[in-house]
Amino acid sequence: MKFSTRARPASPEWLDRPARELLSARLHEAVRRARAGAGSDRAAGITGEVLAAVTVRVARGTDPAAVVAASRQPDEPWFALEQPDRDGTALATLGCVRALEARGADRFDVVTRSWRRLAADAVADPPEGPAGAGLVAAGGFAFAPQGGGSPVWAGFAPASLHVPRISFARRGGDVRLTVAALATPDDDPAQLLAAIEQRLEGLRAASALPLLDPAPAGRYEVVSAMPPEHYEGAVVRATERIKAGELEKVVLAREVQVHAPVAHDPGAVFGALRDGFPGCFVYAVGRGASTFLGATPELLVRRDGERASTVALAGSTRRSADPAVDDHLGEALMRSDKDRGEQAIVTRRIARALRPHALWVTAAPEPVVVRVANIQHLATPIRAQLSKPLGAIALADVLHPTPAVGGEPFATAERLIPQLEGFDRGWYAGPVGWTDANGDGELCVALRCALLRGPVAHCYAGVGVVRDSDPAAELAETEIKLQALLPVLAG
Numbered sequence: 001m002k003f004s005t006r007a008r009p010a011s012p013e014w015l016d017r018p019a020r021e022l023l024s025a026r027l028h029e030a031v032r033r034a035r036a037g038a039g040s041d042r043a044a045g046i047t048g049e050v051l052a053a054v055t056v057r058v059a060r061g062t063d064p065a066a067v068v069a070a071s072r073q074p075d076e077p078w079f080a081l082e083q084p085d086r087d088g089t090a091l092a093t094l095g096c097v098r099a100l101e102a103r104g105a106d107r108f109d110v111v112t113r114s115w116r117r118l119a120a121d122a123v124a125d126p127p128e129g130p131a132g133a134g135l136v137a138a139g140g141f142a143f144a145p146q147g148g149g150s151p152v153w154a155g156f157a158p159a160s161l162h163v164p165r166i167s168f169a170r171r172g173g174d175v176r177l178t179v180a181a182l183a184t185p186d187d188d189p190a191q192l193l194a195a196i197e198q199r200l201e202g203l204r205a206a207s208a209l210p211l212l213d214p215a216p217a218g219r220y221e222v223v224s225a226m227p228p229e230h231y232e233g234a235v236v237r238a239t240e241r242i243k244a245g246e247l248e249k250v251v252l253a254r255e256v257q258v259h260a261p262v263a264h265d266p267g268a269v270f271g272a273l274r275d276g277f278p279g280c281f282v283y284a285v286g287r288g289a290s291t292f293l294g295a296t297p298e299l300l301v302r303r304d305g306e307r308a309s310t311v312a313l314a315g316s317t318r319r320s321a322d323p324a325v326d327d328h329l330g331e332a333l334m335r336s337d338k339d340r341g342e343q344a345i346v347t348r349r350i351a352r353a354l355r356p357h358a359l360w361v362t363a364a365p366e367p368v369v370v371r372v373a374n375i376q377h378l379a380t381p382i383r384a385q386l387s388k389p390l391g392a393i394a395l396a397d398v399l400h401p402t403p404a405v406g407g408e409p410f411a412t413a414e415r416l417i418p419q420l421e422g423f424d425r426g427w428y429a430g431p432v433g434w435t436d437a438n439g440d441g442e443l444c445v446a447l448r449c450a451l452l453r454g455p456v457a458h459c460y461a462g463v464g465v466v467r468d469s470d471p472a473a474e475l476a477e478t479e480i481k482l483q484a485l486l487p488v489l490a491g
């Protein structure tokens, strides 16, 4: 018997020869521009840093998150955002050639300006194909301007977008790979190319994410960071402030931790979330050894040219395995004055925030019931035609935080939230997503989430507190929301 001795390549050749030549030419051009820029006016924003990238089509079956999870080196930054039910829409990135970070009230503005400058100067293909194909900046923002200062959130700056080394964007069967480098005046284009090629050689063409351990050994412990009575007490105090006329609504959250006998596996958790919540935005942001991930039903904003879309999501009830009971729960939610009121506060504020930037803003006259595996919500889709060239990150700045996660009026809620909750929200309820070189992009609200740090997972869930909120019912609602993550994390 004769066996073929021809060695099969371990990985596909990600860039063919013409793509390599194009990349090489772009790297030369980027270094040339970086040198020219370094000698010119820094005050005009010319910094001597120029991005170069090339985008190619790759095999239809390529699974962006699976390739990234399988190829990630220890502590290499990564990002994934996927909505399986929306035609397999996915963006997954690996590495970082340039981090855009900021803190404080103008953090959205600071990273927007840096990104615009880099994107405008870049030597790259214009965005084309699936959303997110081409050069992007991906990452997220803390809930509060200085949020994430506590040690558990180390690595998660209040604003942190990365321009990745490698990114995959997919829609349907169309998958694109973008590879990027940052050229500075002292760089050698040949070395920049060699670094990219070396990283591409280490990419593994995985077609599935790892599975969760079906029979984990050892003890898992689920603990409230603070006793549940602390949360009920916070709800009581919030309703008192609302009745005193200080504010209409405030969202209060709590933290629950899962202590596992071994380190949580972010790739496997991401895989379980996308299987269990295919209609949600399933996201992951890896910084150092930590990963912040979740499956959220809430879009903060999608910007596509002059169109902006968002959704006002508020008002929640549980689901039932019995379809008749499930429908009944949904109908009761639609008829609940408390939930409709909570929802209307969010819709009104979003429309008001968008109006100064739009030719028109439309909100559906009535909310609809949106169902995900563990919970149902009231949702009002909202669309706007922009009258100003605001990009996705600037729009996130206009909208964040909506009263779905903050309160109304926010100036009052902003002071009350840390006082009553008593912990650092970090990136919980902040925007997570990406923007491209045109300013298009998508950001979701990071809910139903966990911060994975080795064997400990920090999970967060909150509810909107209004005048007639019942503390026990609100505590129960946090438990329903936590059911997105706890079964996946707790072995």
Ligand SMILES: C=C(O[C@@H]1C=C(C(=O)O)C=C[C@H]1O)C(=O)O
Pocket: 251, 253, 298, 313, 314, 315, 316, 377, 404, 405, 447, 448, 460, 461, 462, 463, 464, 465, 481
């Ligand atoms: C704050 C959270 O969820 C938000 C609050 C909701 C509510 O109070 O009904 C519903 C959806 C979300 O906008 C959370 O999941 O932690």
